[in-house]
Structures are given as structure tokens and as C-alpha cells.
Amino acid sequence: MSDSTPRCAHFEDDLAGLATGTLTGRPRSEVLEHLQSCPACAAELDALSLTIDALMTLAPDVQPPAGFADRTIARMKEEAPALGADSLTERGGSRERSRPGHLRLARPLLVAAAALLVGVGIGMAASTNKAPGASTTTAVRVASLHSTDGTRGEAVLTSGHPGLLMVSVDYTEPWSRVTCQVTLSNGHRRVVGRYAMSSGYASWAIRLPVSATSVRSVQLLDTQGATVAWARLPKTTTS
Amino acid sequence: MSIYRSHSGEELSDEALLAGMAAGDDRAGATFIRRHQGRVYGVALAITADAAAAEDVAQETLIRAWRHADVFDPRRASVSTWLGSIARNLAIDALRVRRAVPVDPDSVEWLGMFDDRTAPDVAAERAESLAVVRAALDALPVEQRRALVRSAYFGQTATEIAAAEDIAVGTAKSRVRLGLARVRDLLASRETRDGVENRGERE
Numbered sequence: 001m002s003d004s005t006p007r008c009a010h011f012e013d014d015l016a017g018l019a020t021g022t023l024t025g026r027p028r029s030e031v032l033e034h035l036q037s038c039p040a041c042a043a044e045l046d047a048l049s050l051t052i053d054a055l056m057t058l059a060p061d062v063q064p065p066a067g068f069a070d071r072t073i074a075r076m077k078e079e080a081p082a083l084g085a086d087s088l089t090e091r092g093g094s095r096e097r098s099r100p101g102h103l104r105l106a107r108p109l110l111v112a113a114a115a116l117l118v119g120v121g122i123g124m125a126a127s128t129n130k131a132p133g134a135s136t137t138t139a140v141r142v143a144s145l146h147s148t149d150g151t152r153g154e155a156v157l158t159s160g161h162p163g164l165l166m167v168s169v170d171y172t173e174p175w176s177r178v179t180c181q182v183t184l185s186n187g188h189r190r191v192v193g194r195y196a197m198s199s200g201y202a203s204w205a206i207r208l209p210v211s212a213t214s215v216r217s218v219q220l221l222d223t224q225g226a227t228v229a230w231a232r233l234p235k236t237t238t239s
Numbered sequence: 240m241s242i243y244r245s246h247s248g249e250e251l252s253d254e255a256l257l258a259g260m261a262a263g264d265d266r267a268g269a270t271f272i273r274r275h276q277g278r279v280y281g282v283a284l285a286i287t288a289d290a291a292a293a294e295d296v297a298q299e300t301l302i303r304a305w306r307h308a309d310v311f312d313p314r315r316a317s318v319s320t321w322l323g324s325i326a327r328n329l330a331i332d333a334l335r336v337r338r339a340v341p342v343d344p345d346s347v348e349w350l351g352m353f354d355d356r357t358a359p360d361v362a363a364e365r366a367e368s369l370a371v372v373r374a375a376l377d378a379l380p381v382e383q384r385r386a387l388v389r390s391a392y393f394g395q396t397a398t399e400i401a402a403a404e405d406i407a408v409g410t411a412k413s414r415v416r417l418g419l420a421r422v423r424d425l426l427a428s429r430e431t432r433d434g435v436e437n438r439g440e441r442e
Contacts (some may be wrong), residue, residue, distance in 0.1 A: 013409075016416035017397065020390040021328055049324075051423040053316060054372050055391050056323045059285035061277035064294055068280070069272040072298045073265060076305055164262050205262055 007034070008041055015041060019048035143231040145169055145218070153203075155218045155231035163212025165192065168203035169220065169229060178228065179221040180206065184214045253318035254311075261308035272301055278319055279326045286330035286392060296333055300326040331394030375425035383418035390415045 014031040017023030023031065035042050145153040145167065153169035167180060180193045192206050208215070220229040251267075256274070259267025276297065283296035303325050304311070311321055376384060385404065389395040395403070400411040 013397075013412035013416045016419050017390075017412065019419065020394070020415065021331060022390055022394055022396045022415075024396065047423055048419055050316070051419055051426065052327070052391055053320045053324050054426055055376070055387075055422065056282055056327050057320075057369060058372055058376070059282045059323075059392075062281040062284050063277050064280040064297055065290070068276055068294065068297070069269050072272050072276075072301050073268055075298055076268065076302055079302065079306075205258075207263060 008038060011041060015045050016048060019045055019052055141233045143218075143233045145220075145229050145231040147171075147229045152229050155233065157208075157212055157215060157218075157233055163208040163210075163215075164205060165208055165212075165215070165218065166203070166205045167218065167220075167231075168201075170201050171197065171229075177223055178202075179225075180204075181219045181221060182208070182210065182215045183217045183219065184210060185216050186214070189219075254313055257304065257308050257311065257318060260305050268305065275301070275319060275322055279322050282323050282326040283330045286327065286394075287333055292333050293330070296326060296329045299329050303329075334394055371426065371429050372422075375422045375429075378425055379418050379421055383414050383421065386411055386414035387418035387422070391419070 011031050011034055014023055014027050018028065018031055031041075035045065141157045143155050143157075144151045145155050152171060153167065156166040158164045165180075165182070176197060178195055178197055179191055180195065181189050181191050183189050190210055192208065193204065195202060195204055215233060217233060218231045219227045222228050251270070253271070253274070256267045256271035260271045279300045280293055280297040283293035283300070284290065287293050287296065300322060304322060311318070316324075376387075379387065382404075386400050389400050389403065390397075397408050397411040397415065400406075400415070401408040404411065406414075
């Protein structure tokens with residue numbers, strides 16, 4: 001802690017308490033406030049927290065009782081919004097949904113998700129007719145996202161229930177918000193999400209409120225409604 | 240689960256499975272859970288020493304991971320470490336509700352149980368890193384180790400440690416701090432030195 005101040009010494013013990021999660025009440029709020037303005041202590045806290053993580057590796061792996069994974073997934077489903085019910089809201093002029101099941105992913109996760117879905121797509125194609133119980137309609141479509149001055153990112157779309165659209169975009173313009181819209185095979189357009197843009201790179205994943213196979217293209221619109229980037233998806237290869 | 244191998248036949252990464260699970264893919268979720276359930280349940284069981292509480296904590300850990308996949312930062316820690324950290328916090332919360340420390344945290348005996356149960360089935364690499372962490376903990380003066388174990392594994396507050404060890408609260412706090420800082424330094428020196436000869440027993 002080379003930039004530590006005399007004040008930091010006062011928080012030494014409490015920093016350890018914060019790392020172990022055992023500090024409460026007033027001392028806790030005081031040290032949290034100090035951290036706001038002290039990068040040295042914030043770095044120290046980070047190092048101590050990682051040390052706690054390392055200590056936890058001493059706990060042995062123990063397999064939980066049978067059926068654990070199924071019970072956990074069942075609990076997830078109870079807590080998830082009923083996304084499947086959205087798949088037929090493909091109506092002209094329909095109102096924008098407040099939360100169409102989108103989620104933001106950090107860049108590494110987005111890339112990983114795309115790799116996963118592409119991998120699955122290929123796996124499915126290779127094992128058509130062979131996977132009992134597996135959906136045979138999973139298809140992955142990938143298209144570059146363009147703007148007037150070149151390629152800006154990628155759109156990855158997978159069918160399934162619900163279908164998933166992942167978009168990643170690099171940009172230099174001062175975009176504050178973009179609207180993500182899909183154009184369907186019947187010509188209808190559908191807003192699927194609005195995103196704040198701040199760091200020069202953005203990515204997100206959206207559970208589609210419409211049938212994935214009906215999506216022909218993806219557009220990003222600026223706050224005035226002008227198209228600033230677009231991706232034209234290849235036609236589905238599986239039927 | 241051959242479908243969860245990439246086309247080159249490798250197993251999919253934790254990050255890929257986490258992303259798939261977060262996106263609502265059941266099979267990615269099931270694969271992810273099966274891959275990590277031993278770690279998550281193990282941490283929960285070590286802290287709570289109660290099978291039912293541990294299962295609840297383990298489930299909640301995975302549900303949090305699923306819900307908060309967007310805050311996972313692979314540059315900071317592995318998925319396994321991240322899950323262990325969530326499980327630890329939830330298990331300590333569960334303990335707090337019950338207000339009981341299930342295992343006598345006299346650290347030496349308590350940690351002894353880890354050796355036999357972990358050693359046979361872990362990969363060599365993990366066994367080695369375990370040995371390093373274990374050695375760092377062993378290198379602490381006993382009173383620091385006891386305080387740190389109470390705090391890190393059982394989430395006891397300074398006041399609780401002071402009462403249990405019959406010492407002043409300020410002493411309990413500084414023992415935890417000194418122990419934790421020492422372990423951190425020992426782990427850091429192991430990393431940079433890559434030394435096998437450093438037995439971590441100097442005092």
C-alpha cells in the first residue's frame with residue numbers, strides 16, 4: 001500500500017473484517033465510505049478477498065445427494081419469467097414489452113456463449129436423427145454487423161424456445177442509446193431492446209419475443225430512429 | 240453429454256456453459272451444475288456441517304450464478320473460485336441465522352479432515368495448490384490461525400471470536416488481520432518464487 005495515508009491505518013482491521021464478511025454496522029459503513037476515495041485500500045481489500053477465496057479451496061469437493069442438478073434447474077424455472085409464452089406475440093404495431101427477457105453479458109461471456117451455441121449447432125447438425133428427445137430444429141445463424149463505414153460487430157441468432165439473439169458492436173460515435181430492432185420475414189419490425197452505450201463496446205443477449213426463424217435482419221437505431229448498424233442473417237438451413 | 244463438447248471434441252469451458260445457462264439453455268445449465276456441484280456443496284457442507292442446509296446453500300449459489308452471470312469477471316478469478324466465494328457467503332449467512340458454530344473450530348484438528356477426503360480424487364495441479372494454501376495456514380502462529388479459521392470459515396465476528404477465545408475484541412480483530420495478511424504474503428511469495436523448497440515454516 002504505497003499510497004496509504006495515516007487514515008488508512010485506522011481501517012486496517014476493518015478491511016480484514018470486510019474481506020471475511022464479518023464486519024457489520026457503523027464500522028462497516030465507515031470503511032465502505034473510505035474505500036470510495038482510497039484506491040490503495042480498495043486494492044488491499046481485493047487482495048484480502050482473493051486470499052479468503054484461496055482459503056476456501058481447502059474445503060473438499062463433496063457430491064450432493066442424487067437429483068441435485070434437476071432440483072436446482074427446477075428452482076431456476078420457478079424463478080424465471082414465463083419466457084416461452086412470448087413466442088407468439090408477433091403482431092404488427094404491438095406495444096413494446098417492458099422487459100423482453102434480455103440480459104447483458106460481459107464480453108468474454110458473450111463470445112463464450114456464441115462459441116457454445118455455434119458448437120451446439122454443429123453438434124446438432126452432425127447428429128441429426130440421432131439425439132432422442134433433443135430438439136432437431138436448433139440452428140445458429142451468424143452475420144456481421146455493418147455500418148456505412150465497415151464491419152462493426154456480429155449478430156448471432158439461435159432458434160429454440162426461446163430463440164436467442166446476441167449482438168456485439170464496437171463503435172466510436174457518441175451513441176448514448178441504441179434501439180435494437182429485428183425485421184421479420186413478413187416485413188414487420190419489432191423492437192427487442194434498448195441499450196445504453198458508454199464505453200465504445202457493447203454486447204447483449206436477448207431472448208427473442210418472436211419466432212427466431214422468422215427473423216431476417218437486425219438493426220440498431222439511434223435516438224432519432226435512424227439505422228446506424230445492421231446485420232442481414234442468412235436463411236435458415238434446417239427446416 | 241457429448242453435445243456439450245465443441246466440434247473439435249474438447250469440453251466446453253466453464254464460461255461458455257455459464258453463458259449458455261444464463262441465456263436459458265437447460266442442457267448447458269445441467270452440465271454446468273454437474274461440473275461444479277461438488278465444489279459448491281463441499282464448501283457449503285464444510286461451513287454448515289448440515290446436509291439439508293448445505294443443499295439449500297448450494298442451490299442458491301448456482302441460482303445466483305445463473306442470475307448474475309453478467310457480473311462474473313473471468314480475469315479476476317475462475318468460475319470455480321467465484322462459486323466458492325458465493326457459497327461461502329451464503330453458508331455463513333445460513334449459519335448466522337442458526338447462531339451456531341457446528342464444528343469445533345480448533346483449527347488444527349478441524350482442517351485435518353480435509354486432507355484425506357480431498358487428496359485422492361483431485362488433479363495433481365489442484366492438489367499442489369491446496370498444499371500451498373495449507374502450508375500458508377500452517378505457517379501462522381496458532382492464535383492467528385484459530386482466529387482466521389473462525390472468521391474465514393465460520394464467519395464469526397470479532398466479538399464472537401473474542402468471547403470464544405477469551406480475549407479483547409481489538410485483539411481478535413488484529414489476529415484475524417495479521418493472519419490473513421500473512422497468508423496473502425505467503426501465497427504471493429509462492430507464486431513469484433515458484434519455490435518447492437519454501438516450506439513456509441519460518442517464524
